[in-house]
Amino acid sequence: MKNEPTKRELKKQELKENLLQAARNRIKINGLSGLRARDITTDAGCSLGGLYTAYDDIDNLVLHVNSITLNALGSELKQIADQENRPVKRLIELARGYLKFACDNRNLWSALFDHRMPEGVDVPEWHLVEHAVLFEQIAMPLAELNPKLNREELATLSRSMFAAVHGIVSISLQDRFIAVPRKELDSQLTQFVEFLIKGFEASNT
Amino acid sequence: MKNEPTKRELKKQELKENLLQAARNRIKINGLSGLRARDITTDAGCSLGGLYTAYDDIDNLVLHVNSITLNALGSELKQIADQENRPVKRLIELARGYLKFACDNRNLWSALFDHRMPEGVDVPEWHLVEHAVLFEQIAMPLAELNPKLNREELATLSRSMFAAVHGIVSISLQDRFIAVPRKELDSQLTQFVEFLIKGFEASNT
DNA sequence: TGTACATCAGTGAACGCGCGTTCACTGATGTAC
């Protein structure tokens, strides 16, 4: 038999959730570098110290925001994968979906890659594994295109393919490089993935 | 007739150079996030305030360090390109050279992409244009593989190709993802670029 | 159900410190005669 959550536990849970949403919203609007403990607690309607009863520190809170983002990205990609059966088309749509997600959620998406733990502290395991959503939709269509590949080869290729698409998207959205209009970027990315798949198919004999 | 540089101008130049090398060395050892004005000036053998007679601020100094890094990377890539005539092989060697440079100069290389100007300030034009070294060796071999491409198409493809290679390298060197041994990474990258070129050739008709 | 005590989540003022930048000063360099 499970214990009913006490009033205390309910309140604590509510506070955690409020802080989480407040932090997420602040990152969404101002970006990770504009995130401040005082802003978060003000928005969440609690005192400054309250943050530290709910989360160990700000980094911990950011990891939880990044969890939400990874989940949201993961389910968008899953939905895209489920909608398209032909493997080539599916891979292309996954890449386009990634681009769309990055554009629609720029600051949240950037936070996934910009956030760094303090010197000497590792990203906790529970959060590391959540990054699997970035690759996991890619392996299956690749396997369809080349059934000979084993599990490990598929994993490696999925990873490279994600990394390549990610590179194109992230370079394009950086101030450091000349911005490309969204629509043009979309077709460049599509073309690029097409090349990649063609090469992949060509070497599958 | 040119004016001889005065003793004052020489000293100023020397100070700038000392600060530049000190900052570069600090970034090399501790990374961009570990860079402190006091460390730089101590290493350079001048007072704290001296930094501000030579450079506007720390960001300005970092831009100059990044210039050095881009130049170094640029000449390594140029050398690689000059050593190999066959276009396919040349593209592969450029990718491998990029990986090598990133591994051998991790913190300096990371600083190229991690550094951000303060809110509302743009990266100055003189520094933006220096990023061309990242792409410029790629266009020529691509043109050889497909002579029909016009200037703009070549530029776009070069950019995408760099971004993809960069993505693979940078994802692999991030703590957030499972590290791949250097040697394996090298062969994965090579394989990936081969796919890409095959696809590129296959669609060239 | 009611009372008395125990617990503990949440408070917010204060701490602490890191660190970029400034500025009144000085001593070396440059200029005029």
Next chain:
DNA sequence: TGTACATCAGTGAACGCGCGTTCACTGATGTAC
């Protein structure tokens, strides 16, 4: 060449402030009888 004054690069102590984190306190919630 030498002297007197002007300039200005470089000094380093002090400023200032942003901001994450702590901690003695309190009031609400839980427990025992």
